[in-house]
Amino acid sequence: MDKIKIKNLEVFAKHGVFPEENTLGQKFLVSAILYTDTREAGLTDDLTASIHYGETCQFIQHFLQEHTYQLIERAAEALAETLLLNTPRLERICLEIKKPWAPIGMSLETVSIEIERCWHTAYIALGSNMGDKEGYLNQAVHALGETPGCKVTKLSSFLVTEPYGVTDQDQFLNGCLELRTLLTPEELLNRVHQIEQNAGRERILRWGPRTLDLDIIFYDDLLLNTENLCIPHVEMHKREFVLKPLCEIAPYKRHPGNQKTVYEMLEELKIS
Known part of the structure; x- marks a missing residue:
């Protein structure tokens, strides 16, 4: 299966266990591997025969900003399912959500959840x-x-x-x-x-x-x-x-x- 990759899309959203995270929000980094068949698009140069990654990025941003979850596990699960249900030609998705500003009182680069879901x-x-x-x-x-x-x-x-x-x-x-x-x-x-x-x-x-x-x-x-x-x-x-x-x-x-x-x-x- 062919892959379209989106790496570290920055989204400012309001997910987290603490009330201030749900109010003030923070930055999240979203990466996705979209599994699809790009053969027809590669032969015809027709965007409708593939997955529009620009529209997918906008969808991800809108979804994460319109919803609020305590856990990034829940955010990832809901986003993956919604993308699979609403993206024609998408057969499988590997989705990672990184939380670089995780409020744990210690220095770290990111905390992330990575899941793979498919039809x-x-x-x-x-x-x-x-x-x-x-x-x-x-x-x-x-x-x-x-x-x-x-x-x-x-x-x-x-x-x-x-x-x-x-x-x-x-x-x-x-x-x-x-x-x-x-x-x-x-x-x-x-x-x-x-x-x-x-x-x-x-x-x-x-x-x-x-x-x-x-x-x-x-x-x-x-x-x-x-x-x-x-x-x-x-x-x-x-x-x-x-x-x-x-x-x-x-x-x-x-x-x-x-x-x-x-x-x-x-x-x-x-x-x-």
């Missing part, structure tokens, strides 16, 4: 076999799209499927969506659980009936196995009701573990 691509499976099934799935798609730091970029059709695990229950309606997100895997898990609960989901019987079921299938090419979360989903390769709608929107997405594409896993499942 991630997640794939989420949706299912329902109670009540207004299509309504529950559409509700989940809307809720994810309205979640701060999330954009639904692709959505499969909804498919009627037979129940899995516990077969003595109504047919399911299943689908998959692609999500661009700034949330971490754990934050995304908490959000999908919240959406399930808002839909009246009750976890009584494993593989039992549910108003809404949301599973994180992929998150970038991450391999993660914790007490609460396994990515990729541990049984996705066994589930046609996941692979079939997923194949509609991401047939050539590779499983980071077995390196097989979604299409290949679906074809293997059909003949097994």
Whole structure:
């Protein structure tokens, strides 16, 4: 990924733990590495095909002067997220905020915070076999799209499927969506659980009936196995009701573990 670098932009703003810092203000130095694809701009000499660093500097200055935070950690987090949400073509940002006049009663050059944040691509499976099934799935798609730091970029059709695990229950309606997100895997898990609960989901019987079921299938090419979360989903390769709608929107997405594409896993499942 190409980089546009901004180094030590001076901004006078009012961030700090002490009241006088919030009133009188002080100088901050902001550096940013903007990760984007500059190929088109390099070939066409068209500024709209890149990121306008002058406008970005003005945005940074305006944001830091319009808001007041106690911690530069909070200032950096909020600024990075706002830049990612509002800057077309920006995929990743490395942001550093330096505080050269930190009031600690000792001589130092600067105190700084440096963070790196970026857009991630997640794939989420949706299912329902109670009540207004299509309504529950559409509700989940809307809720994810309205979640701060999330954009639904692709959505499969909804498919009627037979129940899995516990077969003595109504047919399911299943689908998959692609999500661009700034949330971490754990934050995304908490959000999908919240959406399930808002839909009246009750976890009584494993593989039992549910108003809404949301599973994180992929998150970038991450391999993660914790007490609460396994990515990729541990049984996705066994589930046609996941692979079939997923194949509609991401047939050539590779499983980071077995390196097989979604299409290949679906074809293997059909003949097994």
